Amino acid sequence: MGRRVVALASEDTSLKIVGAIDHQGNPHLGEDAGVVAGFAPIGVELSSKWPEEVEVVIDFSLPEAIDRCIEECVEATTPLVVATTGLSDSQKAKLNAAAKLIPVVWAPSMSLAVNLTMKLAEQVAETLDDVVGGLDVEIIERHHRFKADAPSGTALKFGELIAKKLGPDTMHIHGREGHTGERTRCEIGYHAVRVGDNPGEHTIVFGMLGEKIELNVAASNRDCYASGAIAAAKWLIGRPKGLYNMFDVLGLDS
Ligand SMILES: NC(=O)C1=CN([C@@H]2O[C@H](COP(=O)(O)OP(=O)(O)OC[C@H]3O[C@@H](n4cnc5c(N)ncnc54)[C@H](OP(=O)(O)O)[C@@H]3O)[C@@H](O)[C@H]2O)C=CC1
Numbered sequence: 001m002g003r004r005v006v007a008l009a010s011e012d013t014s015l016k017i018v019g020a021i022d023h024q025g026n027p028h029l030g031e032d033a034g035v036v037a038g039f040a041p042i043g044v045e046l047s048s049k050w051p052e053e054v055e056v057v058i059d060f061s062l063p064e065a066i067d068r069c070i071e072e073c074v075e076a077t078t079p080l081v082v083a084t085t086g087l088s089d090s091q092k093a094k095l096n097a098a099a100k101l102i103p104v105v106w107a108p109s110m111s112l113a114v115n116l117t118m119k120l121a122e123q124v125a126e127t128l129d130d131v132v133g134g135l136d137v138e139i140i141e142r143h144h145r146f147k148a149d150a151p152s153g154t155a156l157k158f159g160e161l162i163a164k165k166l167g168p169d170t171m172h173i174h175g176r177e178g179h180t181g182e183r184t185r186c187e188i189g190y191h192a193v194r195v196g197d198n199p200g201e202h203t204i205v206f207g208m209l210g211e212k213i214e215l216n217v218a219a220s221n222r223d224c225y226a227s228g229a230i231a232a233a234k235w236l237i238g239r240p241k242g243l244y245n246m247f248d249v250l251g252l253d254s
């Protein structure tokens, strides 16, 4: 994702990339970030050092990297866009605390299509909550074999939003095996598929007796996430401190 953010941001004449950060063990440290991204040099070296004079930071990394990223942004009062998924509860708490000091956009998917589908899923769940015969919700996500966390942050967010519409008794069930017994009406099932180079696909099944609805949203490549994060970064500059999400950035809550 870092490569795609660098590639797309370097093509945007309203932006100047001032730093590209990775950890100390990265073999490309010291190389031009534009070249590492597969494009022309941009005059910025991939570095483990945090640059100065930063207007906004975009983080696509791993949970191991997020603590330092939050600390650096808070110390320098730099607005922060967090796209990394799989954060621990304490890291989420740290991010919430940081948002009391700096503006933060935090979203498991920067994709316009995914965020719009989340709104549709909320609407379906709200409408079918009391449907005769009951409603079964299952979330199937497919991603590339390199993905480190499961289920995806996006699948968990879909589940969280749907559960809010279905009520506080909703349980989150991850996969099924063995003599599970009959499915209850108050659970959301999650299924994480890891195949090849899939850039991300989510299917939300709303099953009823006699019919079903499936919402499917699939990326063709990873640029939807990179361009969404860049849009979020531009939107965040100059905002008051606080925690924002992609619904705010895309105006989907109004
Ligand atoms: N919100 C969204 O729209 C999206 C979110 N994501 C999330 O973004 C994250 C990154 O995804 P992806 O790019 O595929 O993952 P990768 O594993 O390809 O990239 C992670 C990068 O972080 C670097 N890194 C590892 N440890 C540290 C550290 N301590 N400090 C700084 N950098 C570090 C890695 O370096 P090295 O390779 O040398 O280990 C690597 O360059 C994931 O959590 C993913 O789920 C992904 C796509 C969309």
Ligand SMILES: O=C(O)C1=N[C@H](C(=O)O)C[C@H](O)C1
Binding pocket: 085, 108, 109, 110, 143, 144, 147, 148, 151, 152, 153, 154, 155, 199, 200, 201
């Ligand atoms: O790791 C990925 O690739 C992706 N991760 C995010 C997630 O966990 O939801 C977003 C997107 O689906 C791609």
